[in-house]
Amino acid sequence: MTIAVPAQRERQAPEALVAALRGSAEPLPDPSDAEAFGAFFDRFGDARVVLLGEATHGSAEFYRARAAITRRLIEHHGFTTVAVEADWPDAARIDDYVRHQAPRPRRGDVFVRFPTWMWRNQEVLDFADWLRGHNAGLPAGDRVSFSGLDVYSLGESIHAVLAYLDRIDPEAAAEARQRYGCLTPWQDLPAEYGRAVVHGGRASCEAGAVAQLRELLDRRIDFIREDGERWFDAVQNARIVRAAEQYYRAMYRGAAESWNLRDRHMFGTLQALLAHRGEGAKAVVWAHNSHVGNAAATAMGWQGEFNIGELSRMTYGDEAVLIGFGTDRGTVAAASDWDGAMEIKTVRPARIDSHEHAFRQAGVARSLTEWRSPANRDLAELLRTPLLERAIGVIYRPETERLSHYFEAVLAEQFDAWVWFEETSAVTPLGPEHPRGAPEIYPFGL
Numbered sequence: 248m249t250i251a252v253p254a255q256r257e258r259q260a261p262e263a264l265v266a267a268l269r270g271s272a273e274p275l276p277d278p279s280d281a282e283a284f285g286a287f288f289d290r291f292g293d294a295r296v297v298l299l300g301e302a303t304h305g306s307a308e309f310y311r312a313r314a315a316i317t318r319r320l321i322e323h324h325g326f327t328t329v330a331v332e333a334d335w336p337d338a339a340r341i342d343d344y345v346r347h348q349a350p351r352p353r354r355g356d357v358f359v360r361f362p363t364w365m366w367r368n369q370e371v372l373d374f375a376d377w378l379r380g381h382n383a384g385l386p387a388g389d390r391v392s393f394s395g396l397d398v399y400s401l402g403e404s405i406h407a408v409l410a411y412l413d414r415i416d417p418e419a420a421a422e423a424r425q426r427y428g429c430l431t432p433w434q435d436l437p438a439e440y441g442r443a444v445v446h447g448g449r450a451s452c453e454a455g456a457v458a459q460l461r462e463l464l465d466r467r468i469d470f471i472r473e474d475g476e477r478w479f480d481a482v483q484n485a486r487i488v489r490a491a492e493q494y495y496r497a498m499y500r501g502a503a504e505s506w507n508l509r510d511r512h513m514f515g516t517l518q519a520l521l522a523h524r525g526e527g528a529k530a531v532v533w534a535h536n537s538h539v540g541n542a543a544a545t546a547m548g549w550q551g552e553f554n555i556g557e558l559s560r561m562t563y564g565d566e567a568v569l570i571g572f573g574t575d576r577g578t579v580a581a582a583s584d585w586d587g588a589m590e591i592k593t594v595r596p597a598r599i600d601s602h603e604h605a606f607r608q609a610g611v612a613r614s615l616t617e618w619r620s621p622a623n624r625d626l627a628e629l630l631r632t633p634l635l636e637r638a639i640g641v642i643y644r645p646e647t648e649r650l651s652h653y654f655e656a657v658l659a660e661q662f663d664a665w666v667w668f669e670e671t672s673a674v675t676p677l678g679p680e681h682p683r684g685a686p687e688i689y690p691f692g693l
Contacts, residue, residue, distance in 0.1 A: 260605035264629040268605060271626050272614035272667070278311035285319025287615050291664075292324030295566035296517070296559055298532040298539035300662075302573050302603075303594075303639035304362065305580030306671040309572050310370035316570075317531045318377060321391055327524050328392045329378070330517050332534035333358075333366050335483055336403035338395030341371075344690035345378040346390045351480065352410040354403055357691060361586045362641040367691050368580075369675035375690065394520055396513035396534070396555075401491040402434035404484035408459065411481040415473055419462070426455035430492060441495035456492045460485040479523050483516065503551045510538060514558040532559075536571050537638050544660035545636070556661075568619070571662040573637075575607045577671035581643035591673045592643050601635040602658050606667045617664035630659035 276283040291297050299316060301309035320326040331338060340357045343350045358367040375393070382390040405427050412420035424431075429452035433440035443449040463470070463482050470478040490512040497505040513534075521528045532539060532555065539556045542548035548557065559567040576596045580589055597603030606616075618627040636656040637648075644651045658665065677691055 258600040265605055265608045267626045267629050268609035272611040272616045275613045278315045281315040281318050284315040288316045291568045294568045295563050296530050297568045300536035300539040300571045303579045304365045304641050305674050307370055307674045308668045308671045313533050314374040326529040326531050328520050328530045330394050330396050330530050330532050333395040334397050334400035335395040336400045340690045341375050342393045345393050354406045364580050364589050364676035367677045396516045398490045398494050398509050398512045401437045404487040407484040408481050423459050426459045429455050437495045441498050444496050445499035456489040460489050506552045510554045514555045540661040545656040546654040569662045570664045572666045573603050574668045574671040578673045580673040595645050612669040614667045619663040627659045633657050
């Protein structure tokens with residue numbers, strides 16, 4: 248079904264804005280030339296946190312660009328961790344690979360939850376291979392880490408906590424099994440748990456999840472003495488169990504509540520990573536524009552939602568740099584429905600009342616535009632005109648694009664800079680959708 252939306256030509260970007268974008272856009276080389284591409288982002292090297300977005304979860308150029316920028320920040324500006332919008336136990340497999348560590352115990356394979364292509368793709372593997380090579384010559388404590396921020400890994404995180412305690416303190420492991428006993432029947436169907444509590448009258452399992460996290464924190468002196476890295480991993484998994492238990496209940500109480508809980512957890516994980524890495528730690532975040540841009544400058548924030556970008560801006564001020572990514576057209580890896588098969592879909596050209604259309608009209612096919620510096624104050628003022636912005640996640644429905652994928656935003660306050668690719672192409676998946684004859688590739692374990 249196609250939904251007719253009245254044209255809003257009066258909201259088309261003014262010519263003054265298009266002219267300012269044309270004059271301010273810095274043409275970028277192809278991201279395959281990582282050194283040249285990344286050099287454009289040296290201006291952000293003094294930040295504590297650089298948040299790199301994406302306008303879709305399935306465009307290869309966004310992954311390659313983030314990889315090139317991150318390489319530069321690591322090699323030339325001392326960034327120590329990469330934190331991504333992925334589950335902690337899944338990202339741990341990549342972390343173990345890039346830091347030359349023994350793989351942590353798991354219940355199953357990695358990145359098998361929908362959408363598999365979001366992280367299980369050739370572009371991520373290329374970056375992981377580079378990071379492994381970069382880390383090879385460094386002392387273990389100086390190696391750059393790769394960590395997940397998300398909240399969905401209830402079953403794997405329970406398993407990780409129990410496996411850690413089984414090795415270090417079997418009595419504590421037995422107590423943990425009792426505390427998690429309320430949740431374990433639901434660990435593979437956590438959404439059903441939330442429905443049973445909110446609508447079925449079942450008692451929640453919150454107390455056990457909180458108690459187990461508190462136990463790990465209370466005994467941190469003993470556990471850190473034994474193995475500080477493994478203790479930190481167990482604590483993060485225990486935090487996920489607690490947050491997931493809350494999240495799957497919040498799903499049935501309202502979209503804003505569950506969104507805010509998820510992004511609060513992701514930001515808390517980012518803070519924990521920085522604290523764990525110690526003085527001088529600096530992080531690069533990879534997540535969707537909707538997470539890394541300042542939500543207070545968007546329709547999301549106007550409806551009561553906040554995100555990692557807003558919390559970073561509030562906490563780190565100018566030491567947080569928020570960079571959005573956009574595209575006009577091309578192809579994207581996405582599904583038509585949740586849990587649906589991955590498809591290669593054609594991205595429609597951007598609406599005329601959108602920020603993306605203004606960048607297309609500026610006529611620079613691949614560019615960096617930043618308005619953080621005082622020299623670009625005039626551009627920032629022009630970008631305070633609210634326009635639509637497109638967000639394609641793991642689902643893309645072009646037939647209802649206005650309703651499904653556009654929201655209002657004030658770009659000048661949402662981001663500090665914008666990376667623009669006029670045309671983009673779909674990522675190359677390595678999961679069930681990977682091409683026939685593709686080799687088995689570690690760390691994804693195909």
